[in-house]
Amino acid sequence: MQFNRDELLGAYRRMKTIRAFEERLHDEIKTGEIAGFTHLYAGQEAVAVGICDQLTVDDKIVSTHRGHGHCIAKGCDVKGMMKEIYGKAGGLCKGRGGSMHIADLEVGMLGANGIVGGGAPQAVGAAIAARLQGKGRVGIAFSGDGACNQGTTFEAMNLAVVTKVPAIFVFENNHYSEHTGDAYAVGTSNDIASRAEGFGMKAWRANGCDYFDTYSTFAQLLEYVRAGNGPAAIELDTERFYGHFEGDPQRYRGKGELDRLREERDCLKAFRARVTEAVLLSADELDAIDSEVEALIDEAVAEARADDLPDPAGVADDVYVEYY
Amino acid sequence: MAVMNIREAIVSTLHAEMERDEDIIVLGEDVVGGNGTAGGPEAIGGIWGTSPGLWEKFGPERVIDTPISESAIIGAAAGAALSGKRPVAELMFADFVGVSLDQIWNQMAKFRYMFGGKTKCPAVVRLVYGAGMQTAAQHSQSVYAMLTSMPGLKVVLPTTPADAKGLLTEALRGDDPVMFFEHKTLYGVKGEVPDGDFRQRFGEARVVREGGDVTVVACGRMVSFSEKAADKLGADGIGMDLLDLRTTSPLDEDAILESVEQTGRLVVVDESPPRCSLAADIAAMVSERAFTSLKAPPAMVTAPHSPIPFARNLERAWVPSPQKIEDAVRRVLAFR
Numbered sequence: 340m341q342f343n344r345d346e347l348l349g350a351y352r353r354m355k356t357i358r359a360f361e362e363r364l365h366d367e368i369k370t371g372e373i374a375g376f377t378h379l380y381a382g383q384e385a386v387a388v389g390i391c392d393q394l395t396v397d398d399k400i401v402s403t404h405r406g407h408g409h410c411i412a413k414g415c416d417v418k419g420m421m422k423e424i425y426g427k428a429g430g431l432c433k434g435r436g437g438s439m440h441i442a443d444l445e446v447g448m449l450g451a452n453g454i455v456g457g458g459a460p461q462a463v464g465a466a467i468a469a470r471l472q473g474k475g476r477v478g479i480a481f482s483g484d485g486a487c488n489q490g491t492t493f494e495a496m497n498l499a500v501v502t503k504v505p506a507i508f509v510f511e512n513n514h515y516s517e518h519t520g521d522a523y524a525v526g527t528s529n530d531i532a533s534r535a536e537g538f539g540m541k542a543w544r545a546n547g548c549d550y551f552d553t554y555s556t557f558a559q560l561l562e563y564v565r566a567g568n569g570p571a572a573i574e575l576d577t578e579r580f581y582g583h584f585e586g587d588p589q590r591y592r593g594k595g596e597l598d599r600l601r602e603e604r605d606c607l608k609a610f611r612a613r614v615t616e617a618v619l620l621s622a623d624e625l626d627a628i629d630s631e632v633e634a635l636i637d638e639a640v641a642e643a644r645a646d647d648l649p650d651p652a653g654v655a656d657d658v659y660v661e662y663y
Numbered sequence: 664m665a666v667m668n669i670r671e672a673i674v675s676t677l678h679a680e681m682e683r684d685e686d687i688i689v690l691g692e693d694v695v696g697g698n699g700t701a702g703g704p705e706a707i708g709g710i711w712g713t714s715p716g717l718w719e720k721f722g723p724e725r726v727i728d729t730p731i732s733e734s735a736i737i738g739a740a741a742g743a744a745l746s747g748k749r750p751v752a753e754l755m756f757a758d759f760v761g762v763s764l765d766q767i768w769n770q771m772a773k774f775r776y777m778f779g780g781k782t783k784c785p786a787v788v789r790l791v792y793g794a795g796m797q798t799a800a801q802h803s804q805s806v807y808a809m810l811t812s813m814p815g816l817k818v819v820l821p822t823t824p825a826d827a828k829g830l831l832t833e834a835l836r837g838d839d840p841v842m843f844f845e846h847k848t849l850y851g852v853k854g855e856v857p858d859g860d861f862r863q864r865f866g867e868a869r870v871v872r873e874g875g876d877v878t879v880v881a882c883g884r885m886v887s888f889s890e891k892a893a894d895k896l897g898a899d900g901i902g903m904d905l906l907d908l909r910t911t912s913p914l915d916e917d918a919i920l921e922s923v924e925q926t927g928r929l930v931v932v933d934e935s936p937p938r939c940s941l942a943a944d945i946a947a948m949v950s951e952r953a954f955t956s957l958k959a960p961p962a963m964v965t966a967p968h969s970p971i972p973f974a975r976n977l978e979r980a981w982v983p984s985p986q987k988i989e990d991a992v993r994r995v996l997a998f999r
Binding site: 399401430431432433434435436440442443444449450452453454457459460461462463464465466467468469470471478490491494495497498501502655656657658659660661662663 | 744
C-alpha cells in the first residue's frame, strides 16, 4: 500500500500519542493522584491506529476496559480523556466514567466497557443502524483474547452472520486474559480467527505490532464489509507492555519477556525503522513529533491536575433524559 | 374511541409509530417467525401475536428475527440506540432478563450517566411476564422490582388497552431505556382506546377507585384482583382508593401519599415474593413519609418467598388472590 507523508506523520503521531499517554499514566498512577482501575494499551497502538485511520466519524466502534488507545485513535480529545481519568469536572464524561467508561459519540466512539465481552453485541446494533443508513458504514467491536471467550461475543458473531450486517469483530490477541495465557484459555489452540470462521464469517489475520500489516490487512476486510458482504473478523497478534491493570505484579511473565517484547515487538520502533530506512520520513521529523506529543501530554496532565472536581450537587444528574 | 384488547393496542401502536418514525426498529426471537423454514417468514408473527404484519410492511432491515440469543438482542438494541435508532427489543419471557441482564443493567441503563450526560439510549425492551398460565418457575416471574431498582431504567406496566397504547407511545417517543412489561394473562383485556395521537405520561398513577377508607396500591394483574376485592368490600360499605401505578419507575409517590393521608391505611399488592419487592419499597416509602397519617401498619399482599410452582392449584396458592387482598384490607381496618 502507498502512504503519503501526511498519512505517515499522522499515523506516527497518533501511535506516539497513545504510547506517551499510557506511559505517563503508568508514572502518574504511582503518585497516588489517579484512583481506581487503569488498564494500559501500550504495545497495541498499531491495532487501534491501523484500523481507526481507515474509519470515518460515521463508523462506530465499541471498545474494552483497555480502551484509551481506541479512544485516541478514533479522535477523542486527549486532554478531556486525561481529565476524565483524573476524575475532574472537565473530563470527557464529567468525571462520572473514569478510565473504563470513556465515550464520545460525536467521533463514533460508543464507549469503553468495564465488562469483558460487553461491547460485541452493541457493535452488531451499530451495524444494524449502519445498514439502514445505507452509506457503507460499519460497526466495529474491539475485543481481546479474554472477551473472545464470552458468550456475548459468540452470540454477537452469530447474530451478525444471520442478519448479514456490516459488523466487524477485531480480536486483539495480546496473549493474556488478565493473568491467564491464551495457550490455556483459548481452546482453539490460541487461534481466535478460526472461531469467527466457525461462526460462518470470513476472517483475516495480521501482525498487530506492525502498523503496515494491520492497515493493509484491515483494508481488505473493510472493503469486503463496506461492499455489503456481511460481517467479518480479524485477529491481530499483539503485545501489551504493562500488566492487566496498573499495580499488577505480572508474575506470569517469563524471564526477560518484557525486555524482549520491547526490543522485538514495539510497533513504534518498527514504524520508525521502516519509514526512515525507506527514506519516507526523517528521524528528525519523527523526533519533532515525539517532542510535540510529550508537550501535549505534559499539558494534559497539568490541566487535569488544575481542573475542578465535579460538583457533588450533581451526583445524581443525567440518570435520565426526561424526569417526571 | 375504538374498542380493542391490549394485544391489539400494542400491535396497532407499533404499526403507527413505525410508520411515523423510520428510526424505530423491532428485533427479537420470532418477532417475524418462520425464517429458514418451509413455511417462510411471518409464519408466526410473534409468539404472543404482538408483531403481525410488521415484517411485511417494514421489511427485514427494520423487523429483525434473531436467534435465541438474549444478550445479543438487548446488546444490539443498546448499540443501535447509541447509533441513532429507536429499537424495540422483545424478550419473549421477562424471565430471560436473567440471560441478558448485563446488557440491560451494566450497559443501556448506565450509558447516559457514565458518559457524562452526553448520550441517550432510547431503547424499549418488551417483557412478557406474570403467573397464571401454569408456565412454572422460569416463565412466570414478575421481575419489575429488580429492574425498578436500577437507576437509568424506566419501568412500565400497562393494565388497560388505552394505557398500553399511551404508555408504549410515550416509551417510543422518549429518549430513555424503557422496560415495557406485558402481563401474559392481560393480552385479551378489552377496553376503549383513544384514537390518533395519544400519550400517557409516565409517573402518573391511574385512580381506579375512590372509596376513602383504605388505600390499595397495585400494578399489573393485581389491579383487577384488587377490583374484585373492592367489589366484595363495597358490599360491606368499605370504600377502597385503588391506584394502578402504571409505572414503577418513575413512581407516583404523590398519588400514594395523598391517598394515604386521607385513608390512613395502606395495602400494597405485588405479584412477586416479598423480600426487596415493590410492596416492601412502597410500604417503606409510606412509613417514612406519611408515618403520622398512618392508623395501621402498612400491609403487603405478596406471593410467598418461593419460586413459582407448576400445578394449577399450587400456582393459584402462590399468586396473591382477591381473597387475600380482601383479608388484608379487613385486617388494616380492624387495627386499633
